[in-house]
Amino acid sequence: MKHSKVIHKLLGLLTIPVILVSLAACSGDKTETAPAGGKPAKPNHVDYGEASESVKQKFTSAFAKNCVSRELKNSVNKDIDEKRFTESCNCIASHIAEDLSDVDAEKYLQEHEDTQTLEIKFDAAAYFCLQNKPQPKGPHLFGK
Numbered sequence: 001m002k003h004s005k006v007i008h009k010l011l012g013l014l015t016i017p018v019i020l021v022s023l024a025a026c027s028g029d030k031t032e033t034a035p036a037g038g039k040p041a042k043p044n045h046v047d048y049g050e051a052s053e054s055v056k057q058k059f060t061s062a063f064a065k066n067c068v069s070r071e072l073k074n075s076v077n078k079d080i081d082e083k084r085f086t087e088s089c090n091c092i093a094s095h096i097a098e099d100l101s102d103v104d105a106e107k108y109l110q111e112h113e114d115t116q117t118l119e120i121k122f123d124a125a126a127y128f129c130l131q132n133k134p135q136p137k138g139p140h141l142f143g144k
Helices: 002-027 053-072 078-097 102-109 116-130
Strands: none
Touching: 053 078, 053 102, 078 116, 102 116
16 A cells, blocks of 8 residues: 555656646747738748759769769779779769759859768669679689
């Protein structure tokens, strides 16, 4: 009997903070109303549009150029590998540019910064462009 009273008191004490936290979380929700001018208030999210064709072309050339130079840094046969890297990097850049947003293009071209979205698109484009390409053969070791 004594234990059940203690348990009820503890449950009562534990429910008070839960109720207070849930009320505090709800108090921050404010509905936006239209200002006196009659224009509706802006939503919390911003809908970014797709980049223009000229921006996409600038992005494609800049991205492909950076991609080729990055890949050639580790290459042993730079003159042979340059053609292969140029073809692959152009494919990746054009695949990314198909649905490139203004923000991603601006951050890449002006701020020289890769966004998380751009990294995800790069992975998908690299998979798309390189999945059926023959990979260079590795060394032939031990007669296998």
